[in-house]
Amino acid sequence: SHHVIKQTGKLNVNCLSIEAPFSIFERFGFQSGRTTDKFIDFNPLYSDNGLPFLPRYINAFMSLEVEKYVDLDTHGMFICKVTEARVMSDKDTMSYTYYQENVKPKPNTEGKKGFVCKICGYIYEGDTLPDDYICPLCKHGVVDFEPIEN
Incomplete structure (x- = not known):
């Protein structure tokens, strides 16, 4: 744009x-x-x-x-x-x-270990998130991921 x-x-x-x-x-x-x-x-x-x-x-x-x-x-x-x-x-x-409360889908993190994208909710399953990882859905980088806390 x-x-x-x-x-x-x-x-x-x-x-x-x-x-x-x-x-x-x-x-x-x-x-x-x-x-x-x-x-x-x-x-x-x-x-x-x-x-x-x-x-x-x-x-x-x-x-x-x-x-x-x-x-x-x-x-x-x-x-x-x-x-x-x-x-x-x-x-x-x-x-x-x-949008956050009513439209954006809530990721199902139950029983999963890894990281979730704060932008789109994509879940990366794994112990560590690679420094150069890019979300396959919204194309945001690791700065927009947070650890899953169960």
């Missing part, structure tokens, strides 16, 4: 509603657009800037245009202006707390 936004200078932000299932997070959050067409078989809608936005599971979206880019070494910050905004429904917005 960073690379594409830097090249095009535009982006859309979807505001997920509490109706969004975990599969939306898997599709749009745990995959790279470099290797996967996230919108395949999804029939997106398009905003005035020509970019897609989700046709369901959102209560609003915003189209943004980059006005300034700030290089923060390990990250970049886009300072944007809103060029379009639409309210799509009156459903509540999904907060991170709501």
Whole structure:
């Protein structure tokens, strides 16, 4: 996303509603657009800037245009202006707390020994987690794993 936004200078932000299932997070959050067409078989809608936005599971979206880019070494910050905004429904917005408590599947760690990914719940079974291990589901590294405590 960073690379594409830097090249095009535009982006859309979807505001997920509490109706969004975990599969939306898997599709749009745990995959790279470099290797996967996230919108395949999804029939997106398009905003005035020509970019897609989700046709369901959102209560609003915003189209943004980059006005300034700030290089923060390990990250970049886009300072944007809103060029379009639409309210799509009156459903509540999904907060991170709501996602953690109601949407994200709880990993079944009972009787297992190893490490669990804090991002997606993937379980790595083993006594030690290799320093260069990458989660096969969400592609996060060892910093996002914690030991299973039974």
